[in-house]
Amino acid sequence: MKFSRLLFFILTLFSLYTFNNKAGAQTVKLNDKISFSINHVTVSDALEALTRITGTTFSYNPDQVHATRNVKVDMRDRTLIEVLDAILGPAKFGYRLMGNQVIIYRNTVDGEEEVINPDVNGADLIKESGVLKKPQVNNPAQKPDTVYLLKEVHDTIRVTDVVVKTDTIIEKVVTPVSRGEIFRVVLAKEMTADYKFDIGFTAGFLQPVAIFNAPGSYSMKLDQFRKSYSDKSFSATLGLDVRLSKRKWTAGTGVYFTTFGQKLDYTYDQQEGGFFHKDTLDPYYTLNEGDTTWYYIVDSTYVPIDNKLYNYKINNHIKYFEIPLILQRNWGFRSMLFFVRGGIIPGLFLGSVGQQILAEENGVISLKEIEAKSVVLSYTAGVGAAFPLGRKAIFNTSLYYRNHVSSIYKEFPIETRFSAIGFSAGLIYKLY
Numbered sequence: 001m002k003f004s005r006l007l008f009f010i011l012t013l014f015s016l017y018t019f020n021n022k023a024g025a026q027t028v029k030l031n032d033k034i035s036f037s038i039n040h041v042t043v044s045d046a047l048e049a050l051t052r053i054t055g056t057t058f059s060y061n062p063d064q065v066h067a068t069r070n071v072k073v074d075m076r077d078r079t080l081i082e083v084l085d086a087i088l089g090p091a092k093f094g095y096r097l098m099g100n101q102v103i104i105y106r107n108t109v110d111g112e113e114e115v116i117n118p119d120v121n122g123a124d125l126i127k128e129s130g131v132l133k134k135p136q137v138n139n140p141a142q143k144p145d146t147v148y149l150l151k152e153v154h155d156t157i158r159v160t161d162v163v164v165k166t167d168t169i170i171e172k173v174v175t176p177v178s179r180g181e182i183f184r185v186v187l188a189k190e191m192t193a194d195y196k197f198d199i200g201f202t203a204g205f206l207q208p209v210a211i212f213n214a215p216g217s218y219s220m221k222l223d224q225f226r227k228s229y230s231d232k233s234f235s236a237t238l239g240l241d242v243r244l245s246k247r248k249w250t251a252g253t254g255v256y257f258t259t260f261g262q263k264l265d266y267t268y269d270q271q272e273g274g275f276f277h278k279d280t281l282d283p284y285y286t287l288n289e290g291d292t293t294w295y296y297i298v299d300s301t302y303v304p305i306d307n308k309l310y311n312y313k314i315n316n317h318i319k320y321f322e323i324p325l326i327l328q329r330n331w332g333f334r335s336m337l338f339f340v341r342g343g344i345i346p347g348l349f350l351g352s353v354g355q356q357i358l359a360e361e362n363g364v365i366s367l368k369e370i371e372a373k374s375v376v377l378s379y380t381a382g383v384g385a386a387f388p389l390g391r392k393a394i395f396n397t398s399l400y401y402r403n404h405v406s407s408i409y410k411e412f413p414i415e416t417r418f419s420a421i422g423f424s425a426g427l428i429y430k431l432y
Contacts, residue, residue, distance in 0.1 A: 030081045030095055037074045040192060043067045046087045054080065060104035185388035188332020196245045197431040204424030206235035208260050213415040221359055225414055228357060233261030233315045241426065250328040260318045260418045264355060267311040268362045312364050316354030318408065320347035335388055342381040345402065349374050359413045370412055377405040394428040
């Protein structure tokens with residue numbers, strides 16, 4: 001019995017020391033409601049994350065808790081017990097508070113908590129209906145579970161639940177972190193094997209350049225086109241994105257409205273005059289032997305040669321409804337993502353406003369009189385970055401290049417394509 005008393009004395013001192021060290025710490029209540037969310041992490045890491053949120057440490061027997069099992073939890077305004085049950089899985093566990101520490105233990109089949117204490121003779125005691133008794137052990141060399149829970153009350157000292165292991169005390173101690181670190185989102189950790197959907201909107205500005213080509217017979221006219229058009233007009237794109245991600249890849253599409261602007265500054269000389277203009281001033285007739293003869297007084301005026309200067313300054317706009325098909329490769333850096341992307345953009349022609357230089361002669365023609373292709377393809381490539389704005393929102397920005405594959409007109413002899421540098425920014429909402 002001396003050994004038993006000595007062990008009890010040591011446990012009592014250990015409890016007093018723990019009580020004194022944690023007396024000033026915040027005491028958590030098992031019925032306190034919290035919000036907790038983790039995605040595919042081990043039970044051990046989940047308990048560590050829960051420690052960061054509550055400031056409470058969790059102790060357990062590794063022989064009873066499958067600490068390497070992956071779990072996923074997303075709970076709002078639930079008690080600490082409910083969160084722990086979701087992390088630990090279907091097995092029945094009990095919980096005891098010891099200062100600022102929660103002891104996790106497995107319940108017996110009949111629901112009675114298993115409490116074990118070593119005896120001086122090497123045998124063990126188990127708790128049955130609140131009474132410590134020796135277990136029935138067929139083989140004296142075998143020992144029951146080596147985790148012990150003691151509960152004793154003295155006159156002035158109350159020894160609360162103590163976890164003792166014959167070889168090691170298992171306890172995870174994590175320093176509490178700031179609120180900002182608790183809610184910090186690392187996008188690189190979300191690049192998992194699960195499919196993830198998100199939606200968002202994007203707005204961007206384009207700096208287009210019109211590219212003209214023509215057969216050799218139109219070489220002089222081609223020079224006029226290249227000198228007369230500039231990119232000093234407004235060009236932009238606005239649309240809705242739908243994306244699907246898995247691991248380091250993202251496939252995206254959406255619906256966009258895009259307008260390509262260009263400024264026409266066209267000047268030419270045209271020579272007029274250099275001919276005689278005849279006018280009839282007054283007709284009359286005479287009778288000659290019974291016949292009537294008509295006579296005309298005619299005035300002829302010379303119109304001198306005159307050079308006239310014509311100038312057209314017009315902002316053209318060509319509009320498309322586009323459905324981009326994009327593939328994106330992602331790399332994580334700290335909490336951000338960097339990516340490269342590329343794809344094709346089918347564009348449905350919506351209409352145009354402005355004027356175009358005539359291909360056969362001097363002068364201009366309305367863009368509405370030129371037959372445009374109903375669908376024109378573009379290819380695109382670019383780079384960008386994504387920044388988390390919270391648990392659900394992402395700010396996305398990119399710099400890219402795009403170019404029409406063919407002319408935007410059907411029969412017009414001067415081929416016209418748009419090449420553009422674009423900058424876009426958008427907000428993405430995660431649906432996972």
